[in-house]
Amino acid sequence: MKLKILIILFFLNFSVGYSGNTPVESQIHKNLRCLVCQGQSVADSNSEFAQTLKIVVSDLIDQGKSEDEIYSFLSEKYGDWILYKPKFNYENLFLWAFPYLVLVIGGLILVYLIKKRRNNA
Amino acid sequence: MLSNIGNSLLFLNIFFGFLIIHYSINFLKNSNTTIPKKIYHLSLLQSTSILICFCTLVAAFLVSDFSLITVYQNSHTLKPIFYKISGTWGNHEGSLLLWAIILTIFSFLFLIFNKNHPKNFRLHTLIIQNLLILGFLFFILFNSNPFSVINPIPKEGLGLNPILQDPALAIHPPLLYVGFVGSSIYFSAAMASMITNYSDSLFAKSIKSWVVISWTFQTLGILVGSIWAYYELGWGGFWFWDPVENASLLPWFAMTALLHSLIVLEKRNILYFWTIILCLLTFILSVTGTFLVRSGILNSVHTFANDPSRGIYILIFLSLMIIASIYFLFSRYKPTNNYLNSNSKETFVLINNWFMMFYLITVLLGTLYPIFTDALFNSKISVGPPFYNSVIIPVVTVFLILMAVGPQVKWIKNKFTNIKSYLLIILAALLINFLIFYFFKSYSITSNLIIISSLFLIISSIKDIFKKTNHFPRVISHLSFGFLIFFIGLNHNFSIEKDFNLKLGEKKQIDNFQFFLQDLELTKYPNYQAVKGKIKISNLITSEERTLKPEIRIYDNPQTLTYEASIRTNFLKDYYLTMSNIDRSEYYNIKFQEKPLMIWIWISVISLSLGGFLSLFRYAKYN
Numbered sequence: 001m002k003l004k005i006l007i008i009l010f011f012l013n014f015s016v017g018y019s020g021n022t023p024v025e026s027q028i029h030k031n032l033r034c035l036v037c038q039g040q041s042v043a044d045s046n047s048e049f050a051q052t053l054k055i056v057v058s059d060l061i062d063q064g065k066s067e068d069e070i071y072s073f074l075s076e077k078y079g080d081w082i083l084y085k086p087k088f089n090y091e092n093l094f095l096w097a098f099p100y101l102v103l104v105i106g107g108l109i110l111v112y113l114i115k116k117r118r119n120n121a
Numbered sequence: 122m123l124s125n126i127g128n129s130l131l132f133l134n135i136f137f138g139f140l141i142i143h144y145s146i147n148f149l150k151n152s153n154t155t156i157p158k159k160i161y162h163l164s165l166l167q168s169t170s171i172l173i174c175f176c177t178l179v180a181a182f183l184v185s186d187f188s189l190i191t192v193y194q195n196s197h198t199l200k201p202i203f204y205k206i207s208g209t210w211g212n213h214e215g216s217l218l219l220w221a222i223i224l225t226i227f228s229f230l231f232l233i234f235n236k237n238h239p240k241n242f243r244l245h246t247l248i249i250q251n252l253l254i255l256g257f258l259f260f261i262l263f264n265s266n267p268f269s270v271i272n273p274i275p276k277e278g279l280g281l282n283p284i285l286q287d288p289a290l291a292i293h294p295p296l297l298y299v300g301f302v303g304s305s306i307y308f309s310a311a312m313a314s315m316i317t318n319y320s321d322s323l324f325a326k327s328i329k330s331w332v333v334i335s336w337t338f339q340t341l342g343i344l345v346g347s348i349w350a351y352y353e354l355g356w357g358g359f360w361f362w363d364p365v366e367n368a369s370l371l372p373w374f375a376m377t378a379l380l381h382s383l384i385v386l387e388k389r390n391i392l393y394f395w396t397i398i399l400c401l402l403t404f405i406l407s408v409t410g411t412f413l414v415r416s417g418i419l420n421s422v423h424t425f426a427n428d429p430s431r432g433i434y435i436l437i438f439l440s441l442m443i444i445a446s447i448y449f450l451f452s453r454y455k456p457t458n459n460y461l462n463s464n465s466k467e468t469f470v471l472i473n474n475w476f477m478m479f480y481l482i483t484v485l486l487g488t489l490y491p492i493f494t495d496a497l498f499n500s501k502i503s504v505g506p507p508f509y510n511s512v513i514i515p516v517v518t519v520f521l522i523l524m525a526v527g528p529q530v531k532w533i534k535n536k537f538t539n540i541k542s543y544l545l546i547i548l549a550a551l552l553i554n555f556l557i558f559y560f561f562k563s564y565s566i567t568s569n570l571i572i573i574s575s576l577f578l579i580i581s582s583i584k585d586i587f588k589k590t591n592h593f594p595r596v597i598s599h600l601s602f603g604f605l606i607f608f609i610g611l612n613h614n615f616s617i618e619k620d621f622n623l624k625l626g627e628k629k630q631i632d633n634f635q636f637f638l639q640d641l642e643l644t645k646y647p648n649y650q651a652v653k654g655k656i657k658i659s660n661l662i663t664s665e666e667r668t669l670k671p672e673i674r675i676y677d678n679p680q681t682l683t684y685e686a687s688i689r690t691n692f693l694k695d696y697y698l699t700m701s702n703i704d705r706s707e708y709y710n711i712k713f714q715e716k717p718l719m720i721w722i723w724i725s726v727i728s729l730s731l732g733g734f735l736s737l738f739r740y741a742k743y744n
Binding site: 023026029030031033039040041043044045046048051054079080081082083084085086091092094095096098099100102103106107109110113114116 | 354355356357358361363364461462463468471472475478479482483486487490494498500501502503504505506507508511512516618620684699701703704710
């Protein structure tokens with residue numbers, strides 16, 4: 001509830017408060033999902049939600065928060081759904097590890113095929 | 122009236138399908154080695170009638186026959202003729218009809234263009250392809266019938282989603298469908314090959330040109346989709362790793378792997394079962410993509426109307442295909458001698474396949490993972506661009522270098538004699554990379570690696586052009602791929618983005634740019650109204666001046682607001698600007714981007730697919 005009020009306050013201040021983004025900010029915006037849109041990031045969206053979130057982000061930066069701190073702050077409020085880069089945790093371990101596992105296994109199969117040839121020769 | 126014609130034609134097609142299967146099975150036992158005229162005629166009739174069926178639907182859209190639900194839901198009398206026609210396949214039902222057309226026409230073409238292959242192999246391909254056709258025709262007829270009627274007949278249609286009213290999106294589906302629906306024919310041929318024991322080099326020859334055709338069109342289809350996303354969706358990017366984009370990329374990876382392993386099968390008679398797996402996989406992935414998009418199981422920017430019953434039908438169809446594939450693979454599998462030398466062209470082709478499988482599995486996993494976490498842990502996560510970029514990009518670096526070395530390697534046994542020239546190429550790549558960041562801007566280590574490795578591929582491919590080689594199509598495609606990654610790398614690193622608010626008459630200076638919102642004007646068009654902004658952009662360093670005119674469009678049918686980007690393209694860079702209104706405020710939100718070398722990304726992909734066309738021409742010439 002507190003956050004909602006905060007957001008509304010932000011929003012009323014919008015035209016004054018928001019005057020352009022820095023590269024760090026646009027980097028962060030790109031990694032956040034616009035929750036009210038269909039598959040768009042905050043950076044790409046024109047929605048009110050996205051506009052508001054941009055202000056929240058720039059405010060957090062002003063408070064001296066780092067990029068990672070901002071992500072964890074926002075995912076606490078809105079859930080992991082908002083982050084385009086999934087966290088590296090137990091639930092997502094398979095997601096992060098499996099592609100490389102495939103790469104290693106594929107490599108081993110190749111080596112095996114080549115070795116087999118040597119034994120035959 | 123049109124509804125009756127359409128439905129009758131659908132029934133007629135189902136009848137032809139059964140008839141072809143019936144006769145083909147009869148002729149299998151016949152000792153005659155040629156396929157009788159009857160089957161050719163039936164197949165031709167089948168293609169003609171499905172085309173007429175499709176034309177009936179186009180006609181319904183043209184005359185705005187709102188007695189058909191599909192026309193009512195996706196068209197409007199005031200819509201321009203061009204979009205009335207493209208509206209035919211801009212919806213679920215109509216696009217399925219396009220599926221059926223491509224399945225049928227490929228079936229016919231495969232039949233008439235493979236006369237020098239054995240009768241039983243061709244008949245089996247025909248039977249399996251017709252089973253696929255029947256599967257889709259039943260789906261169309263009983264679940265997604267474009268000729269379903271509505272009563273009472275509405276006076277006016279609901280209109281086509283404005284963002285779909287676009288020339289690029291009009292040609293995007295047909296191109297893409299020739300690509301991934303076209304892959305059905307080598308799915309059928311692979312099955313037939315296992316059943317009839319028609320394997321190895323000859324089998325590779327029979328499907329080669331079909332693989333190249335589908336790969337070429339798939340590439341172009343993906344390109345046109347990206348171009349559309351770039352100028353229509355208003356975020357200035359061209360690839361978002363959206364589930365629907367991924368769905369088109371998955372079969373592309375499988376096709377690319379297949380394209381390479383086919384060369385080995387043709388030349389060296391090895392990797393037969395692996396090639397078969399890739400044939401089956403490509404079409405299975407195509408259907409999987411369709412399932413993901415049409416069932417609405419994933420959250421995506423492409424919102425095709427969702428309906429669970431469609432999903433279930435496609436899922437059953439898909440499962441049957443997978444079960445049949447696995448059954449035949451296991452029952453027909455014979456251990457083969459895969460003689461491989463670590464330093465041979467075969468090995469390098471396998472390395473290509475190895476990387477393609479890595480990309481494929483990464484993208485597949487990333488696309489499906491949110492569904493799993495939702496089901497298993499009850500947690501909703503997003504897998505977006507940062508994931509794919511951080512997993513795939515480091516691997517692409519190695520891939521590009523191997524892609525440059527691979528084609529030089531000889532069959533069976535190779536010796537590296539030209540290590541010196543590779544060293545020179547690496548030096549040249551390093552030097553160019555150094556010059557780029559010395560004169561412009563430094564970038565991250567990963568970006569450095571990407572640019573160096575893409576330059577390595579570009580330079581080696583250019584060197585190949587001057588060598589006497591008969592692999593010109595391959596050189597063109599590899600070179601283009603190098604350029605593609607190179608330009609994407611530069612574009613990514615040198616793009617400038619500004620996001621700010623401006624009101625009428627206001628000037629704002631950000632870094633070395635000055636923005637001035639000079640004018641806003643309201644214009645009326647037949648099917649929408651537009652607020653056009655006039656924004657002057659001055660670069661204070663180069664004193665360049667541009668005026669961009671972004672639009673906010675208010676469409677009437679259906680009532681929608683869209684934001685039209687204003688784009689100025691030249692050979693060096695694109696200026697990209699969108700403007701959107703902010704509620705309860707006189708300010709407009711402006712997103713400005715300077716995107717260097719944008720047009721070269723498109724050109725690279727066009728020339729990538731050009732390699733495909735060239736190899737088709739060459740193939741046609743020699744056969």
